[in-house]
Amino acid sequence: MMMMKKRMLQMILLLSDCVLVSSYQSNSTVLCERPDRRRTRKVRAGESLYLLCPNNSCQKGTENGSYDWFKYLNRTIPLEPIGTEESERVHYHHSALYILWSTLNDTGLYITRWWYEEDKCDEYETDIVVYEEFSSELLYETATEQKATKINCPVCEHQQATFLWYKNFSLIPNQESVKDLLIRNSSKESEGIYTCVCTWEHNGIKHNSSGSRRLTFTESSLSFSPEFILPVNNSVVITDVGAELILQCSVSFGPNVCKRCSIYWGRNKMSGMDGYKQENRKQDGTIQSFLNITRVSELDLRSEFRCIAKDPYKVVFVSVTLKRQASVCPVILACMCTFLLVLALGGIVKWFSLDLMLFLREVFFKLNRKEDGKLYDAYVICQRNNLDETTGQTVSDFAGSLLTVLERYYGFKLFIHGRDDLPGEDCMNLIETKIQLSRRLIIILTPETGTSSPAAYDLQVGLHQALVQGDTGVILIQLGQMQDYTHLPLGLQHLLCKSSPLVWRDGESSPSSRFWKRVRYRMPVAPSHQWSSAKNTPLECQRLPV
Template structure:
């Protein structure tokens, strides 16, 4: 019973001690220490001792007016226990230096250094210590790759008074007791594993610490790694708040490369276990890839420098990537809208003035390249005569008024009109046939006054034959007033109406610059060169109105 009580009391004391240590670590929890992104890893042998200074140089050297605390992280409870300062303890610290004497496998773990450089400001540094029961290649420090090695420095016992002995491939090298091992006339035979054992004293007791590293003599014929992705100084377009994956792909060759590494750095610092960033590495067929996932791009990421680091047994290589914010699409959208509106306006202007432009250009081009065709008239006018009084007056006013005034007086065309240009006593049929053959166009005036064009039947029949059968003469159809249908007209004329709708003239449309007269002139040929001299000024006026 007494033994049981003592065991319970011992358990309570241990729990109370752990509570006090954890409370000590959390006592200043109101002050948040800055934690470094880098974590140092130290690999040591069981049975030896370890002298571990604070991983940061300033933390180790600037010991005045500062204070330190050392902790060990307990993975089992996810808590930390404070390390004491009593030198009689196997694990203790003095200011910025941690001592672990006669290492055991249980000493493996994460150790935390808290440095108070001001009363309310502190930094934290983490160091992973891995204890091996026997020698393992994982114990090797970074391999030295040299073209011609001259010396090797012992990687342990820095800032410490100690004596050294050296081994090559675990055989003692005589007469080598300095911190740096000198190698004379290095060659391929100098390659191997070099181990330094430093002996130091603590509280009158001597302790040993060893460290090993491999030396490789660089082969100058080796091929450097080749970056496949990304291209150096390439630009990656992204946006704040989006996920981004950066890929780095490096070809190291088909041979085995134990010392080859690829990883991403931000602002020249390796990204390790940082919230919001994940790095993944793959290796296959001589190609090593590293994928950096940024879960949420921030403004800081856009201002940072990202680079992929490739490292072989001989050298380190870099390529950089620049992150840029995705440009706004608003300027492009506005430019497209403005371009569309401009094209729309220009299309409308061209459509509206296309008739004027064609008339103007045709007048110039055709005249420059024109050959005389033997025609005397630009148009032969066919219209109904002897209609009812009102309709007959409308037709007469149009033919002898607007038609003559615009086409002859203003534009210089030469027309043949019955009752004005035929000679008295001349055979009507012969005259009609000859005049139509000497005309370049037929102008047919349509009205709704009668059911047929009886007074101009022969003119019409001969003209339709000339236009439809022989295809020698063009036809211009002008309609005066509205008509319900065209069923009362000859079939040949109905056929022409199906192919080309007539030009509708409205009373009062007598200006040469009106749309109606421009369309008439468009269907007319270029004005005859046999015009009367008195019409030249009018022709120039017609051209001016076109422009």
């Protein structure tokens, strides 16, 4: 019965082959002979292929014969002619077919038609298989040897090329341009996958082709203990109740898996696994077993799963346990709390940054205090005449706050023209001298501030000192709102472009207000002692002259 089935299968394959041949020969009025059997060439995607006609006579008959190359598509369109234009990626020249930078679409059956006479031809078939990545199917033949052996490169057989050899994908030194690799004193350590990479040129462009062979040695007395590749013993797999889970176990038994070697899954020290699906595969000396858990249960979470490997001499196993996946809610809550805390700390730091800077500045000044030869902390420049009643009152109110906060509370020493000068002194010389002895200029801006005011000379000297010489810092204080600054001198307009003025509003006289903190931040560091004259002088005697 088995023999009959085998014969029937052979007849079916023979008939299908005849149908295939008749389908692609139907395009020609002459029936070509097929003297050779079909051959197979394997190539990796991205590499190039130089394919000669499979027959030796066909290869050498380029002078007296002609050639046609085709690719078999399907029964509807049996043959697709291949062109001879060398600019095309797939083309042929006489008996050689070029497939440059091959792709997966190049896989298929290729027909070489050789016309050795006008009405006589032979056809040869070649299966070309393009693999996307390296696999064991790319290996040509397995060489089994017991002594020194020579491994020939399966590609670039009739080409001028340079060669590189690799063992297990590592370069073998001192084997450049060697087409046949000789292995002397071969042993078990010589086993592995040997790959040759040949580099050849076509139209001035370099192309690579590669071929791999596996070399093995048979030693009946040699045995290998099972070695677990996956999983690691006592490993934990994170999952959820109700989820589908596949556990993988991979065990190496040496180059050749023995017939009585096996692996299987067990649970809780029991080999039976009813209700679970197991699937085993053998590949490259290893056995892989997959345990499919359709729905993870609470019982599975409390169980111990074992992958058991068995050979004729011993039984070994590794354990795997399942663990419920931790909830992400605590993590999200912790992240939100951390974010809010950082946000709050950032807001606090931003709000109190001015106070912190003032405090640190006082501390570092006391530790690194240096004398600069200046007599006054600031020279006050203000419009004092030609003011309307409202502006004059605003200036008067601000003057009281300025003297109270900066001099009496914080101990700064201010020079105010009309208060601190002596009668009969040269006004211009006095102004220049006092400005040079001041660390800052406080310029009070009002809607009437301009060059026509009596304080114009103060302003000109102060701007020259700040802008030209750069020795004195300027603090601009604006009283009330201003639509624009076009009425101000150009020097003031330049300073306003570089730094916005501090705007004072009526009633803002508390030393702890943000306005006075900003003024104090722009002032030089306060001396370590309060000025006794500022402390002991009554407030009404310190009014700024208006």
